[in-house]
Amino acid sequence: MQIHVVKPGESITTIARSYGSTVSEIVEANQIPNPNRLVVGQTMVIPIIGSFYEVQKGDSLWSIANRFGLTYQELARINGISVNQSLTIGFRLYIPEPPKVKMEFNAYLEPFSKTIPQDLQDSAREAAPYLTYLAPFSFQALRTGELKEPALTNLKQIADENNNILMMVITNLEEGGFNDELGRILLNDQAVQNKLLNNIEATAKKYGFRDIHFDFEYLRPADKEAYNQFLRKAKQRFSAQGWLLSTALAPKTSSDQKGAWYEAHDYKTHGEIVDFVVIMTYEWGYSGGPAQAVSPIGPVREVLEYAITEMPSKKIMMGQNLYGYDWTLPFKQGTTAKALSPQAAILLAAEKNVAIEYNEKAQAPTYNYRDQEGKQHEVWFEDARSIQAKFNLMRELNLRGMSYWKLGLPFPQNWLLIDSNFTVEKK
Secondary structure (H helix, E strand, O other), X not given: OEEEEOOOOOOHHHHHHHOOOOHXXXXXXXXXXXXXXXXXXXXXXXXXXXXXXXXXXXXOHHXXXXXXXXXXXXXXXXXXXXXXXXXXXXXXXXXXXXXXEEEEEEEEEOOOOOOOOHHHXXXXXXXXXXXXXXXXXXXXXXXXXXEEOOOOOOHHXXXXXXXXXXXXXXXXXXXXXXXXXXXXXXXXXXXXXXXXXXXXXXXXXXHOOOEEEEEXXXXXXXXXXXXXXXXXXXXXXXXOOOOEXXXXXXXXXXXXXXXXXXXOOOHHHHHHHOOEEEEOOOOOOOXXXXXXXXXXXXXXXXXXXXXXXXXXXXXXXXXXXXOEEEEEOOOOOOOXXXXXXXXXXXXXXXXXXXXXXXXXXXXXXXXXXXXXXXXXXXXXXXXHHHHHHHHHHHHHHOOOEEEEEOOOOOOHHHHHHHHHHEEEXXX
């Protein structure tokens, strides 16, 4: 697969011709929302085998080959050139597809109604071939040990058709927010806890869940060891059923990181107990904060590099957002940015006639525009380049895979790149 960045003056026709592809193939593969009005800086994935690299200033045959895991002799042979040939800027070299590696992928989906809307079902069906796990969010644990169920509709059918493991996500959500008092009760009241585990077991058998996933957040720091003990008990019970156990963890960079979201999440102990963890490496840029990339590569790397010092890398799934935000400037505390899909971000850039820039430090696309009222806006989102950067990091750190929050916001390039980079583990 080739990631192409639109340059000034290019059209979908000239791009297709330059790669020996067709307009229909490129538009269909990327579900391009603006084929007749491309935006400078917009990315598209070209459905070809391998890719092309244009020589940049300072490149050598050796440096390019090393970048793509080849020898310079091999790169020269593939392209029919001499190993001693000088490379001019803009010269195009063909790069073969790298060997695929096995990875696991999960995606959460969050229905807010009593049934899953058709568009969210369609999103689950589109993603399911590229997933190991499918995770409806969420079963809310109550103070009595009962469970409040989310809409499930036909998710089991979708999972079965695509050999997905249904992930049973249990949270300490109460009235729309994570609640530390609810967490305290669940982790310390043994009668309530046993009732909760009984209800989880009965519900998992009823619906066919094969991974039990605890997303307990905003816990009291004092409950760290209680949470660890709870997981030990849960692991013993659920292993007897042949089920996996996993947890969601806040993005920490040290074992003693302060803050209500972090202190009760014990990376080392979770790594010893559970089968895998999802580390929520996103929301640096969030709806209630100032404009910035949602998952900038530097902070993501820092979290994951710390995590692999505390647990095996193959127990770690990198969290990844499938959305971006549109902030009104200047940012004012108490205001909320608007969430938007990568496809919607491209359409908005086309509508406002602004180019998309790529921030190399964050490894994320961004742009600014002015609305009809004259207010400035700043948009950060995801594209093929930003996702490929995360996939490269997954390979480098030898992680288990990636977990997406959340389905329902179209991003077809992501699924194309999974297929290009990985063999999806199915169980």
